[in-house]
Amino acid sequence: MRIFTLLLLGLIPLGAFSQDSDAPYLRNPTLPSFSLLMEDSTHWITQHSLRRGAPVIIMLFSPDCSHCREQTAIFKKNMDRLRHAEIVMTTFQPLHKIRDFCREYELHQYKNIHVGRDVKFFFAPFYRIKYAPFLAIYDRQRQFVKAFEGDTKIDKLLEVLK
Numbered sequence: 001m002r003i004f005t006l007l008l009l010g011l012i013p014l015g016a017f018s019q020d021s022d023a024p025y026l027r028n029p030t031l032p033s034f035s036l037l038m039e040d041s042t043h044w045i046t047q048h049s050l051r052r053g054a055p056v057i058i059m060l061f062s063p064d065c066s067h068c069r070e071q072t073a074i075f076k077k078n079m080d081r082l083r084h085a086e087i088v089m090t091t092f093q094p095l096h097k098i099r100d101f102c103r104e105y106e107l108h109q110y111k112n113i114h115v116g117r118d119v120k121f122f123f124a125p126f127y128r129i130k131y132a133p134f135l136a137i138y139d140r141q142r143q144f145v146k147a148f149e150g151d152t153k154i155d156k157l158l159e160v161l162k
Contacts, residue, residue: 023126023127023128024125024126024127024128025126025127025136025144025147026144029143029144030142030143030144031047031056031138031142031143031144032047032122032126033046033047034046034047034090034118034122034123035120036088036090036114036116036117036118036119037095037116037117037119038114038115038116038117039095039098039099039102039115039116039117041095044116045088045114045116047142049114050086050088050114051086051112053140054084054085054086054112054140055084055085055086055137055138055139055140055145055161056085056086056087056088056137056138056142057082057085057086057087057088057135057136057137057138057157057161058088058090058123058127058135058136058138059071059087059088059089059090059133059134059135060090060091060123060124060127060129060132060133060134061089061090061091061132061133061134062091062093062132063091063093063097063098063100063101064093064097065132065133067131067132067133067150067151068132068133070151071133071135071151071152072089072101072105072107073105074152074153074154075087075113076105076106076110077154078154078158079110081154081158082112082157082158082161083112084161085112085161086112086114087110087112087113087114088114088116089107089113089114089115089116090115090116090117090118090123091117091118092117092118092119092121092124093117094117095117098115098116098117101115102115127147129149130149131149131150132150133149133150133151133152134147134148134149135147135148135149135152135157137157137160137161145160146160
């Protein structure tokens with residue numbers, strides 16, 4: 001009986017791990033409902049704020065992350081090729097860091113880039129991110145296509161956005 005109990009207790013973590021392997025975004029591949037506080041601290045952006053019929057890039061980032069900064073520079077450098085997409089950049093960092101980041105990268109000049117604070121801490125557990133930046137790509141019908149962790153080259157990104 002003791003051996004059976006030990007064996008059973010040893011298998012419980014394996015079962016929990018296998019159930020945990022599918023992140024929520026994989027179980028529900030539609031663009032999730034979300035609300036992000038904009039840097040002005042009065043306006044919110046939601047999934048309904050985004051242009052209909054446009055692919056969506058969700059980017060989880062930190063203003064202090066060098067890889068996130070590189071990814072943002074890649075977006076800016078290739079904006080002529082990304083204008084058709086809605087880019088939602090989200091972080092849980094304080095608004096003053098978001099403001100400074102937006103100012104530094106002049107993100108206000110791009111109508112398709114939306115930067116906000118995830119005050120409900122929704123995105124990180126939803127995507128189960130391990131590395132930043134994290135990109136989730138949704139097609140024109142707002143269905144999940146692909147995720148990238150870490151730096152993503154523009155060619156890979158554009159290939160998925162086709």
